[in-house]
Amino acid sequence: MLTKLKYTEELNVQEVYHQLQLGEQPILIKNFPLDDLYLENFVLQLGEPVIEARNIRGKSVFNVEVSKQNNFFRSIANSNIEFPLHTDCADFKEIPNCIALLCVQPATETQGTSRFTSLSAILEKLSPIEIKLLTQKQWLFRNKQRPILQQEEISYSICYDRITMETFAEVSKEDINLLHKLDALFNNVSFTLFLEQSDLILFRNDLLLHGRSGFDLDSRRLLKRVRLYLK
Amino acid sequence: MNIQYAIGEPDNQNGLIYKQIAIDISDKNTIGDFISKLHEIIGLPMYREVTWGENTTKVSCVYYIQKKLGELSFIVLDKSRMNTKVSKFPKSGPNGELTIIINNSTGIVN
Ligand SMILES: [Fe+2]
Numbered sequence: 001m002l003t004k005l006k007y008t009e010e011l012n013v014q015e016v017y018h019q020l021q022l023g024e025q026p027i028l029i030k031n032f033p034l035d036d037l038y039l040e041n042f043v044l045q046l047g048e049p050v051i052e053a054r055n056i057r058g059k060s061v062f063n064v065e066v067s068k069q070n071n072f073f074r075s076i077a078n079s080n081i082e083f084p085l086h087t088d089c090a091d092f093k094e095i096p097n098c099i100a101l102l103c104v105q106p107a108t109e110t111q112g113t114s115r116f117t118s119l120s121a122i123l124e125k126l127s128p129i130e131i132k133l134l135t136q137k138q139w140l141f142r143n144k145q146r147p148i149l150q151q152e153e154i155s156y157s158i159c160y161d162r163i164t165m166e167t168f169a170e171v172s173k174e175d176i177n178l179l180h181k182l183d184a185l186f187n188n189v190s191f192t193l194f195l196e197q198s199d200l201i202l203f204r205n206d207l208l209l210h211g212r213s214g215f216d217l218d219s220r221r222l223l224k225r226v227r228l229y230l231k
Numbered sequence: 232m233n234i235q236y237a238i239g240e241p242d243n244q245n246g247l248i249y250k251q252i253a254i255d256i257s258d259k260n261t262i263g264d265f266i267s268k269l270h271e272i273i274g275l276p277m278y279r280e281v282t283w284g285e286n287t288t289k290v291s292c293v294y295y296i297q298k299k300l301g302e303l304s305f306i307v308l309d310k311s312r313m314n315t316k317v318s319k320f321p322k323s324g325p326n327g328e329l330t331i332i333i334n335n336s337t338g339i340v341n
Binding site for chain 1: 241242266277278279280281282283284286288289290291292293294295303304305307308309310334336337338339340341
């Protein structure tokens, strides 16, 4: 379910890269240095990071923490609300296929717990007819239309983020029921992981869904996030 | 004061249409007051309603003030800066206007 490594000066980045290419499971690196620049440079060895104006120094690292503007959360990621299983950047033209999350400050234990579901576990639970439906039915992800399952050369990739799907488009009652069913199925085959301080988790954004449980509003939970296109 | 603003993504300048307007506010006012006034004038809500299943919550717009004409570097407004006077912010427009991008779409989820 999880590849576990420990950070040392001699950590084999090629091994991390290889595991990400295989894509089956998240890679957890314990004892990773709590330093934005270090994280930025580590990720550069794996692929091309997504650069956004809102990130720290306008580079690749984003603070996932409770943050408000005008008394509203700046995003769902910047809230304390439970975040259901999803793909990041589901509305991007080209979706980054990898995410790195470095835990600087966890919430109290049992809160803000990460959850993952692998696409292979999902596919095992779907009938060929259901798989076909999910590869054919188009959904609007803000302004990009795409199916939830995409057939690649010999395998599939997944794109699912019902918050984006339901916020930017009128979704019918029937389709909302379908999303409820998918959520239940994804949750059924998911596993949880409580990230501790200095845990760096890397995982494929096209082959795994991720989410988190809610936590107290006054929590100091802080994750450093980098999205990237694997080399 | 004269400003130029665009609604959209700071990371996708091609998709941005800047509009020049005059706002009846002194630059001795705070940037927070300026933001409220700007929303009022252009008739844009300060938040977007975000929905999934039975859940709904309001997510704020995020603001980017351009640092220099022709450069893609911004001051991202946050709570700590809302009481700063408008005069303290760079005026990067071609005629010395304050240039602001209001993002109410990308990044509001994750
Ligand atoms: Fe996410």
